[in-house]
Amino acid sequence: MEWEVVIGLETHTQLRTNTKIFSGASTTYGAEPNTQACEVSIALPGVLPVLNKEAVNCAIKFGLAVNAEIAPRSVFARKNYFYPDLPKGYQISQYELPVVGKGAVTIQVPAVGKNAAYEKVINITRAHLEEDAGKSVHGAVEGMSGIDLNRAGTPLLEIVTEPDMRSAAEAVAYAKKLHELVQWIGICDGNMQEGSFRCDVNVSVRPKGTEKLGTRREIKNLNSFKFMQQAIEYETRWQIETLEDGGTIQQATVLFNPDTGETRAMRSKEEANDYRYFPDPDLLPLEITEADKTRVQAQMPELPEAMKLRFETQFGLTSYDAASLTASRELAQYFVETVDAGAEAKPAANWVMGAISAKLNAEEKSLAESPVSSVSLASLLKRIADNTISNNAAKQVFEAMWNGEGEVDAIIDAKGLKQVSDTGAIEAIIDEVLAANAAMVEEFKAGKEKAFNALVGQAMKASKGKANPAQVNEVLKKKLGA
Amino acid sequence: MALSTEDIKKIAHLARIEVSDSDANATLSKLTGILGLIEQMQAVNTDGIVPMSHSQDVVQRLRDDVVTKTNQREAFQKISPAVGNGSDARAVDGGLYLVPKVIE
Amino acid sequence: MINSSLKTLAQMLANKEISSVELTQTFLNRIDAYNPEINAYISLDHDRTLAQAKAADVRIAAGNATALTGIPIAQKDIFCAQGWKTTCGSKMLENFIAPYDAHVITQFDHAGAVNLGKTNMDEFAMGSSNETSYFGGVKNPWDFSRVPGGSSGGSAAAVAARLCAAATGTDTGGSIRQPASLCGFTGLKPTYGVVSRYGMIAFASSLDQAGPMAKSAEDCALMMNVMAGFDERDSTSLNREKEDYTRDLNKPLQGLRVGLPKEFFDIGIDPSTKDPIEKAIQKYQELGAELIEISLPHSSLSIPVYYVLAPAEASSNLSRYDGVRYGHRASEYTDLMDMYCKSRAEGFGAEVKRRILIGTYVLSAGYYDAYYLKAQQIRRLIAQDFEEAFKKCDVIMGPTAPSTAFKAGQKADDPVAMYLEDLYTIAVNLAGLPGMSVPAGFATSADGKPLPVGLQIIGNYFDEARMLNVAHQYQQVTDWHAQAPTLDKPEGSA
Known part of the structure; x- marks a missing residue:
């Protein structure tokens, strides 16, 4: 039988605010344990939450970015469960009325083997504001866990998709797209190592051509795209094999072990949870007016889709090139700066996607760390355009610039690369x-x-x-x- | 909706309160009485009535995103519970709150 | 002096007839003498208290005194007060020394008031007799065999026995008004959102409200001037202009429209209570008030609604007491789950556990709509009843409690009977309206003791100043509020 995998994602993005969602405690990463755990963070008796304005702005930005309905009135609810890293015994979240409703993002799924690259629309079900939990640290004291509540109360936007993805590649493409988008609009630093962007992936399988969804298992807390790919592939194989062997899938929460490449069900979540959601009486309904949306809209950068179209029309770039350049905001910005500094658009696009990207990839550097600035690149491209050097010579000059040997003209002179046009x-x-x-x-x-x-x-x-x-x-x- | 002692135990577990069998029986009779009182609500037709969560029809006030809290770990951990299991030591170590091992 | 009004005490302090230290010491001496019997206070700290009194004297001498500077106030043990043990009447917080101040405590500090001590209360404010306190029951100063009411029973007994100049309380379903009625003094629960809940240990967040408990309406007004006001740390605190609650005290009552809900006089009321209430209402007629019969058709449902909403909120509010960061942790446990279950089973008393279980049950999967949602819908109907009523009248009057103070132990084992104590008060919390209890006379017990009866005055939203005016005018023509119990000399005294 041919099987089809059905995937939906829930992504927890830590919002880039100075303070926690319900208190004035700092959210800076990496502080000494519990030094950023104020009385609200540790849930002393009598403390109360007050909502952070910036967290709301972040949610509005996201809603605008995925063209979603932004709720004029949304409600905070308590999700009740006991866990040592959850100091109140409940998480303040949103349940029936989330701040962001239905929206969509378009993903580019890269070519694999004989399969060509393609675009696909992934529907966003909702996005809601909630608070992060603290962290459990194991091993400091024998038989005990240590609880650090610095992270408790950090604002999160949980972004939930419809079960629209049909392969690990699509899921990863979506996650990457979302990862870029939240950084693009400045609501998340995207640091997956520090847990700023964490994905839970719901995976189920069904016989190809059938409608009914299979029982899903949720892979928790994936914080790298590589692991996500591996985990989904393993989980899919496991579910298909289980079913083909005559077994059934039990709904479960599973963890991915990168060392073995396998998933396993969590022990602590075995008992059925009953979260007893109800509206948080300490918080009032969150109202977002048209004026709020207009105000936030004015702070929004040009979105990747709009920028892509502009690159096509303004610079005559191909759709593929325009998409590649707008894959990240810093790449797009670098390109625009190169053009603004006097380079022609098409060669600039080729060099940014070619030589620059290749070097950065080889040396695992970010654009911010590039030894060749956009202005330097532009001056190099100008020397090609004005026939001072040939394309071949330009490659040598670029290499020298990358290695810090000086500015363009000095290198051309030093290496005697000036082209004879007499x-x-x-x-x-x-x-x-x-x-x-x-x-x-x-x-x-x-x-x-x-x-x-x-x-x-x-x-x-x-x-x-x-x-x-x-x-x-x-x-x-x-x-x-x- | 008659309660059983099994229900009491299930609820008590959700609420993380240990109940012995005899506790469960005693609690059952009291809770049944209270639920009887609560059942009076079912006589009222509430179709179309908007639930009331707050007495004032006001919306959430927002706080500026400015750090106002300082590190008070020492003061807060002075009141941490004794570690239990017969020891007087506080249930903290290296600034962490200590609990029996969390199993994932 | 112990019977003097706050205004008189402030004048005596200003005129240097007495110092705050002397005044405070007078109350501390009474507390030392009577508290072992009455058990109104859980925590006392004479050094800390007298240090505040000394500071108040300096402030008075410097000419910076406010109306309450140097006045000794008893604080319900539900308010976190930095450096004070703050137990909320529970074993769970037996050793909890608050590391911060509640807004109410800060307000009194700023006013220069003196904190006399932390008063006894039903555990986590759950009770109507003070018998659920881990620190033992409180005796009603009018009859030591009877309860003072609850949950603010310690504050109530302290005010009635003159063990403080005035006290604070909190009221979730009647916890200021019912003890005020049973102990014979004036208590006010303000409109929800008028007094900040920050630092006030939560029972049922959408209903909890702090207020004054004092010897007269005028004293309550002065207390309100300190307690009320916007606090940005409480999302439900209402951002309104600061008001002077004494401003209308002396207005005549001519033309006042008093609404009398027929339901409050039909059901549950004890004949001995009904009589003083009717006489009080007659008095208002003499003062120029017009009586109007009104109806609050859903008021009888307030108890069922309350016993869904309050336990539901409480079950969640009390989840933070898990033995991890503060509070009681069991001494023996096998693992994390066992630590939770034992710490909470040991730390909470029977009534608190019952309410947590009820609340957990009504919120659990499959029951939410039938219980929680339904209760919230009826809550709106109850609020709408009041909205209709206030179209016809300015204030509503009726009994505060169905009967006078009952014997200790009489209802302790019957939660449903205990819950009916709040028959007339709960609807006010559900609607978020302000309510008062004012002494309106006495009923005589079977053993011949006078037991106070309280008249409840319910106002429209933010009408506290008018209610205080209505109460004050009554207190100008009656002296029920000025009567104090005769306390037996404490054992061992001369």
Whole structure:
């Protein structure tokens, strides 16, 4: 039987605020345990929550970015359960009335093997504001867990999709897209290592062509795209094998073990949870007006989709190039800066996606760490455009710039890479070449086109590569009467 | 909706309160009485009535995103519980609150 | 002096007839003499208290006194007060020394008032007799065999026995008004949102409200001037202009429309209570008030609604007491689950556990709509009844409690009978309205003791100043509020 995997994601994005969602405690990562756990964070008797304005702004930004309904009135609810890292014994979340309603994002699924790349729309079910829990630290004291509540109360936006994805590749493409988007609009730092962006993935399988969803298992807390891919692939195989062996799938929460590449059900969540949600009486309904939306809209950067279309029309880039350049905000910004500094758009696009991206990838650097700034790249591209150097020479100059050997013109001079564009000089070289290669000239005249290229090569060699190849072509043609 | 002692135990577990069998029986009779009182509500037709969570029809006030809290770990951990199991030691270590091992 | 009004005490302090230290010491001496019997206070700290009195004297001498500077106030043990043991009447918090101040405590500190001590209360404010306190019951100063009411029973007994100049209380279903009625003094529960709940240990967040318990309406007004006001740390605190609650005290009552809900006189009321209430209402007629019969058709449902909503909120509010960061942790346990279950089973008393279980049950999967949602819907009907009523009248009057103080132990084992104590008070909390209890006379017990009866005055939202005016005018023509119990000399005294 052929199987189909059905995947939906719930992503917890930590919002980039200075303070916690319901108190004025700092959210800075990496502080000494419990030094950022104020009386509200540790839930002393009598303390009360007050909602952080910036967390609400972040939610509105996200809603606008995925073209979603933003609820004029949403409600905070208590999700009740006991866990040592949950100091109140309940998490303040949103349940029946979330701040962000239905929306959508378009993902680009890359080509794999014979399968071509394609676009797909993933529907967002909802996104709601809630508070993060603290952390349990194991191993400090034998037989005990240590509880650090610095993270408790950090604002989260939980973004939930419809079960729209049909492969690990689609799920990863969505997660990457979302990861870029939340950074693009500035609501999340995207730091997966520090847990700023964590995905829970719901996976089920069903016979291909059927409608009814299979029983799902939820893979918790994936904080790398590689692990997500591995976990979904393993989980999918496991579910199919289980069913093919005549077994059934039990709804469960599972953890992925990167060392074994396997998933296993969590022990602590075995008992059925009954969260007893009810509206939090300590908080009033959150109202978001049209004016609030307008105010936040004014702070929004141009979104990737709009920027992509603009790149196509304004710069004549292909849809593929425009999409690639807008895959991240810093890449797009680097490109725009290069063009603003005087480079032509198409070569700028090629260099940003080509040489720059290749170098960054090879050295695992971010754009911010690039030794070649957008302005430097633009000055290099200007030297190509004004025929000072050839494309080949430009590659050498770029290499030197990357290695910190100086600015463009200084490197060209130091390496003597300036292109010869003086027609008289080129004619002199070509005369020499024609005299020395009479045999080739004869071959050309006899109709051998290849001989022409060989003569160009000889002329370039004679100029030590510095002759402007276009001019060499032109002069040679003239001399040969071609 | 008659309650049983099994229900009492299930609820008590959800609420993380230990109940012995005899406690459960005593609690059952009291809770049954209270639920009887509560059942009076069912006589009222509430179709279309908007539930009331707050007495004032006001909306949530928002706080500026400015750090106002300082580190008070020492003061807060002075009142942490004794570690239990017969010891007088506080249930903290290296700034962490200590609990029996959490199993995931 | 112990019977003097707050205004008189402030004048005596200002005129240097007495110092705050002397005044405070007078009350501390009475507390030392009577508290072992009455058990009104859970925590006392004479040094800390007298240090505040000394500071108040300096402030008075410097000419910076407010109306309450140097006045010794008893604080219900539900308010976190930095450095004070704050137990909320529970074993769970037996050793909890609050590391911060509640808003109400801060307000009294700023006013220069003196904190006399933390008063006894039903555990987590759940009770109507003070018998659920882990620290023992409180005796009604009018008859030591009877309860003072609850949950603010310690504050009530302290006011009645003159063990403080005035006290604070909190009222979730009647916890200021019912003990005020049973102990014979004036208590006010303000409109929900007028006094900040920050630092006030939560029972049922959407109903809890702090208020004054004092010897007269005028004293309550002065207390309100300190307690009320916007606090940005409480999302439900209402951002309104500061008001002077004494401003209308002396207005005549001519033309006042008094609504009398027929339901309050039909059901549950004890004949001995009904008589003083009717006489009080007659008095208002003499003062120029017009009586109007009104109806609150859903008021009889307030108890069922309350016993869904309050336990539901409480079950969640009390989840933080898990033995992890503060409070009681069991001494023996096998694992985390066992630690939770034992710590909470040991730390909470029977009534608190019952309410947590009820609350957990009504919120659990499959029951939410039938219980919680339904209760919230009827809550709206109850509030709408009042809205209709206030179209016809300015204040509503009736009994505060169905009967006078009952014997200790009489209802302790019957939660449903105990819950009916709040028959007339709960609807006010559900609607979020302000309510008062004012002494209106006495009924005589079977053993011949006078037992106070309280008249309840319910006002429209934010009408506290008018209610205080209505109560004050009555207190100008009657002296029920000025009567104090004769306390037996404590054992061992001369």
